[in-house]
Amino acid sequence: MSLPKVYVGLPIQEAGLEILRGRVDYRIWEREGAPDREELLRELKDVEGLLSGLPIRVDEELLNAASRLKVVSNYAVGYDNIDVAAATKRGICVTNTPDVLTPATADLTFALILASARRIIEANAFLRSGEWKVWAPELLVGREVAGSTLGIIGFGKIGQAVAKRARGFDMNILYFDTARREPEHSSGAKYASLDELLKNSDFVTLHCLLNEQTKNIIGEKELRLMKNTAILINAARGPLVDPSALYRACSEKWIWGAGLDVFVKEPVSPDDPLLTLPNVTTVPHIGSASRVARDGMARRSATNLTAVLGGHRPQDLVNPEVWQA
Ligand code: GLV
Ligand code: GLV
Numbered sequence: 001m002s003l004p005k006v007y008v009g010l011p012i013q014e015a016g017l018e019i020l021r022g023r024v025d026y027r028i029w030e031r032e033g034a035p036d037r038e039e040l041l042r043e044l045k046d047v048e049g050l051l052s053g054l055p056i057r058v059d060e061e062l063l064n065a066a067s068r069l070k071v072v073s074n075y076a077v078g079y080d081n082i083d084v085a086a087a088t089k090r091g092i093c094v095t096n097t098p099d100v101l102t103p104a105t106a107d108l109t110f111a112l113i114l115a116s117a118r119r120i121i122e123a124n125a126f127l128r129s130g131e132w133k134v135w136a137p138e139l140l141v142g143r144e145v146a147g148s149t150l151g152i153i154g155f156g157k158i159g160q161a162v163a164k165r166a167r168g169f170d171m172n173i174l175y176f177d178t179a180r181r182e183p184e185h186s187s188g189a190k191y192a193s194l195d196e197l198l199k200n201s202d203f204v205t206l207h208c209l210l211n212e213q214t215k216n217i218i219g220e221k222e223l224r225l226m227k228n229t230a231i232l233i234n235a236a237r238g239p240l241v242d243p244s245a246l247y248r249a250c251s252e253k254w255i256w257g258a259g260l261d262v263f264v265k266e267p268v269s270p271d272d273p274l275l276t277l278p279n280v281t282t283v284p285h286i287g288s289a290s291r292v293a294r295d296g297m298a299r300r301s302a303t304n305l306t307a308v309l310g311g312h313r314p315q316d317l318v319n320p321e322v323w324q325a
Contacts, residue, residue: 002025003024004024004049005024005025005027005046006024006047006051006305006309007043007044007047007050008027008028009029009034010055010056013294016295016301016302017298017302018302019306026051033055034056040056044065045066045067047069048068049071049072050066051075052072052073053074053075053076054076054078059083059086063086063092069090069092070092070308071093071095072092072093073095073302073314074301075097075298077105078209078210079096079318080210084319087319088319088322093317093319093323094318095304095308096316098316099296100292100293100296101293102161104289104290104293105287105288105293106158106161106162107165108283108286109158109165109205109207109233109287110165112233112235112281113145113150113203113259116257116258116279117142118145119142121281126140143256146169150166150201150202150203151175151200152174152176152205153175153176153177153205153207153208155177155180155185156208159205159207160187163185163187163189164187166187167187173187173188174189174192174197175190175191176192177208194217194222195225198222199226201227202230203232203233204226204230204232205234206218206236206241209236209237210236210239210240214240215239215240216239216241218234218240218242218245219241219242220245220248223255228255229255229256231256231258232246232255232257233258233260234261234262235260235262238260238263238266239264243274247273250274250277251277257277257279257280257281258274258280259281260281260282260283261282261284261285261286262285262287266284300315303315
């Protein structure tokens with residue numbers, strides 16, 4: 001019996017390839033980035049499985065080109081690169097990689113909170129450029145993290161992992177989430193409306209999925225509700241924040257600053273106005289970039305893919321309706 005054909009659209013770790021070997025007949029894109037569209041569509045003509053990732057847009061056009069497809073296994077927890085409704089309509093399973101990247105992403109969020117509050121990037125540049133002449137009481141003074149209030153928008157696994165870390169910093173924790181509203185969570189986080197959260201937080205961090213409801217959840221109105229001493233952190237998805245409103249908020253000091261791992265368009269252009277601001281700390285979408293998390297994502301995405309092709313329900317099915325049907 002021949003093995004099901006699969007296309008692996010990004011150079012995933014050996015930990016995942018080990019799982020694919022002997023179970024599927026795969027071809028892999030081994031370079032950085034993604035194959036160009038034409039090449040990708042050609043590769044997908046006769047495959048039953050696609051291992052996709054953020055640089056690959058899975059839309060109607062792609063699904064039409066891949067008429068034998070049974071599963072799109074995304075190497076990410078977010079899946080806004082995939083038109084899930086279009087996949088569901090065709091009976092195609094969509095899977096993601098939760099859990100394995102939760103600690104790494106929560107850690108990176110905290111790194112952005114600390115780096116933004118204590119001006120770490122700016123301080124490093126100051127020192128290396130030879131500007132450091134003397135220890136001075138007002139040199140590079142930032143915000144205090146300990147004892148401050150953290151507002152978490154989107155209280156799923158990553159949001160809760162951030163709350164757990166915040167407790168160690170004696171932070172007061174507020175959360176807003178459309179799906180849950182227990183007044184108080186085991187981490188000590190208290191439910192707040194979005195407006196209340198924005199008004200009362202010293203740090204606001206985003207951990208929701210990107211969809212039509214959450215796009216631009218932070219725009220001018222929301223930024224104006226925040227304290228002028230507050231810091232916005234985004235390690236979720238760029239389009240959750242209106243970038244031109246954020247630029248004005250940071251340059252005109254409606255808020256104190258921002259820490260960003262993600263951008264509306266990635267890679268963000270080096271000419272993006274946000275990158276000119278000293279009070280905006282930026283890193284290139286590395287939330288899940290720890291060795292443990294990335295190996296875990298490779299294993300989890302490979303396991304989800306081989307499960308579907310072996311006739312089993314995958315652990316991380318985003319569109320369970322497909323399985324029932
Ligand atoms: C990365 O951003 C992910 O969604 O896993
Ligand atoms: C801000 O979040 C941006 O996307 O540039």
